[in-house]
Amino acid sequence: MTHELELRVRYAESDQMGVVYHANYLVWCEMGRTELIRQMTGTSYADLERAGVALAVSEANIRYHGSARYDDLVRVRTTLAEARSRSVTFDYLITNASTGARLASARTVLVSLDGSGRPAVMPDDLRRKLAAT
Amino acid sequence: MTHELELRVRYAESDQMGVVYHANYLVWCEMGRTELIRQMTGTSYADLERAGVALAVSEANIRYHGSARYDDLVRVRTTLAEARSRSVTFDYLITNASTGARLASARTVLVSLDGSGRPAVMPDDLRRKLAAT
Amino acid sequence: MTHELELRVRYAESDQMGVVYHANYLVWCEMGRTELIRQMTGTSYADLERAGVALAVSEANIRYHGSARYDDLVRVRTTLAEARSRSVTFDYLITNASTGARLASARTVLVSLDGSGRPAVMPDDLRRKLAAT
Amino acid sequence: MTHELELRVRYAESDQMGVVYHANYLVWCEMGRTELIRQMTGTSYADLERAGVALAVSEANIRYHGSARYDDLVRVRTTLAEARSRSVTFDYLITNASTGARLASARTVLVSLDGSGRPAVMPDDLRRKLAAT
Numbered sequence: 001m002t003h004e005l006e007l008r009v010r011y012a013e014s015d016q017m018g019v020v021y022h023a024n025y026l027v028w029c030e031m032g033r034t035e036l037i038r039q040m041t042g043t044s045y046a047d048l049e050r051a052g053v054a055l056a057v058s059e060a061n062i063r064y065h066g067s068a069r070y071d072d073l074v075r076v077r078t079t080l081a082e083a084r085s086r087s088v089t090f091d092y093l094i095t096n097a098s099t100g101a102r103l104a105s106a107r108t109v110l111v112s113l114d115g116s117g118r119p120a121v122m123p124d125d126l127r128r129k130l131a132a133t
Numbered sequence: 134m135t136h137e138l139e140l141r142v143r144y145a146e147s148d149q150m151g152v153v154y155h156a157n158y159l160v161w162c163e164m165g166r167t168e169l170i171r172q173m174t175g176t177s178y179a180d181l182e183r184a185g186v187a188l189a190v191s192e193a194n195i196r197y198h199g200s201a202r203y204d205d206l207v208r209v210r211t212t213l214a215e216a217r218s219r220s221v222t223f224d225y226l227i228t229n230a231s232t233g234a235r236l237a238s239a240r241t242v243l244v245s246l247d248g249s250g251r252p253a254v255m256p257d258d259l260r261r262k263l264a265a266t
Numbered sequence: 267m268t269h270e271l272e273l274r275v276r277y278a279e280s281d282q283m284g285v286v287y288h289a290n291y292l293v294w295c296e297m298g299r300t301e302l303i304r305q306m307t308g309t310s311y312a313d314l315e316r317a318g319v320a321l322a323v324s325e326a327n328i329r330y331h332g333s334a335r336y337d338d339l340v341r342v343r344t345t346l347a348e349a350r351s352r353s354v355t356f357d358y359l360i361t362n363a364s365t366g367a368r369l370a371s372a373r374t375v376l377v378s379l380d381g382s383g384r385p386a387v388m389p390d391d392l393r394r395k396l397a398a399t
Numbered sequence: 400m401t402h403e404l405e406l407r408v409r410y411a412e413s414d415q416m417g418v419v420y421h422a423n424y425l426v427w428c429e430m431g432r433t434e435l436i437r438q439m440t441g442t443s444y445a446d447l448e449r450a451g452v453a454l455a456v457s458e459a460n461i462r463y464h465g466s467a468r469y470d471d472l473v474r475v476r477t478t479l480a481e482a483r484s485r486s487v488t489f490d491y492l493i494t495n496a497s498t499g500a501r502l503a504s505a506r507t508v509l510v511s512l513d514g515s516g517r518p519a520v521m522p523d524d525l526r527r528k529l530a531a532t
Contacts, residue, residue: 008164011178011281015277016281021278026425030145045144046202049415063457155326163289189288192327194326197322274430277429296410297409
């Protein structure tokens with residue numbers, strides 16, 4: 001399962017090198033993840049959290065291939081790579097939406113937490129929807 | 134002249150009070166300003182900067198009326214309030230796009246700088262386009 | 267009552283104009299406020315929140331006089347301007363710690379909320395400590 | 400060669416899960432890198448950039464072991480892992496400075512760019528200072 005979103009780079013995201021500050025790409029990954037979860041589960045991650053299910057990033061790996069700049073249109077392609085009982089892995093490909101140039105590729109692993117922040121098995125229903133890929 | 138944009142609140146923009154951290158509203162104002170300048174001038178602020186014209190925020194005033202939360206749809210209504218030879222003033226009204234609730238109202242004053250960061254009269258062409266309101 | 271803190275500007279705080287992005291000054295104000303509250307009350311704002319007392323920014327006004335740059339040492343001077351039963355006002359003066367140049371002056375008004383986010387009178391003890399200026 | 404710095408977590412760095420938003424750890428890594436470069440080379444990275452030498456992050460890997468929270472004191476231990484002619488690798492260990500608990504471990508690879516943003520061999524002098532580990 002895959003989701004694609006487009007965003008316009010904010011001035012606030014640029015740094016003095018004239019390009020997007022590298023940590024901001026992880027924020028874009030989170031935006032892609034939010035939308036893929038909405039698409040795959042029919043519910044929002046916001047509602048999952050209100051119901052006491054949290055997914056916390058336990059690992060992030062990112063490679064930068066090019067630079068995004070202020071006012072660029074950027075595309076974030078998010079794919080579910082693996083869904084397990086206690087963790088879920090997403091892959092991301094970030095490109096310039098106008099030129100198609102690859103900007104970054106990333107992977108994040110998220111672990112399932114219960115309402116009090118302890119590791120927990122994901123609810124069956126959520127797991128089934130994420131596994132149906 | 135007015136421009137309206139919609140954005141979805143990012144997880145990164147929330148804080149431990151469960152609402153959007155207050156400084157992020159200024160980032161949303163900047164997004165609105167970017168789009169209003171594009172709409173009014175037919176060029177982008179990114180291109181203006183490349184041509185050696187910068188607009189730097191010299192004053193920002195913001196009142197918070199309500200709270201935006203993660204995953205909310207937010208509307209930013211940007212209006213040009215005043216265009217002078219060396220400065221331009223924008224007003225913003227930020228609302229919840231689903232409920233219409235007012236979240237914040239703001240005003241920013243920007244001063245015109247030349248390519249080396251010194252205060253400068255705005256180019257005639259830009260000034261004319263901004264003044265035609 | 268006044269508190270002064272020094273911080274070193276982070277690369278992440280710069281933007282493509284080569285200076286600190288304007289919204290980040292509000293983050294520095296919050297840092298100053300955190301330390302002044304610790305100094306005045308003998309407790310931390312973190313502990314206040316854990317005890318169900320929140321102070322939410324309801325208004326922020328800032329004027330920019332100069333530019334901070336990456337790696338600059340910056341000084342934030344925070345002063346309590348007014349303490350009332352339901353709100354507290356802080357003033358800030360932000361300067362370059364090496365040259366003394368004024369960078370920004372700001373004022374924020376914060377309103378007292380209870381544990382469920384509703385406006386509330388500040389606890390007597392907190393109010394007394396803040397009023398003793 | 401190793402450098403240790405301490406920082407106090409800002410409110411702005413927290414998210415609605417009540418912990419530091421994961422992307423902010425990369426900002427702390429950058430702070431550690433800035434100080435280790437100052438210590439090892441006797442010059443600042445800010446001055447290197449002014450002299451036309453840039454180090455751009457080409458890869459970042461981070462594992463999260465625990466959570467930092469608002470107002471925590473955090474320690475960032477930065478180590479130079481490898482210095483090559485065109486790239487330099489840093490390792491980071493981020494801990495809670497009060498309890499010693501491990502919060503995150505990270506590695507970033509940076510590539511050397513010239514003044515116009517093209518990959519370039521690092522200046523001999525810089526390379527020698529970084530290699531002397």
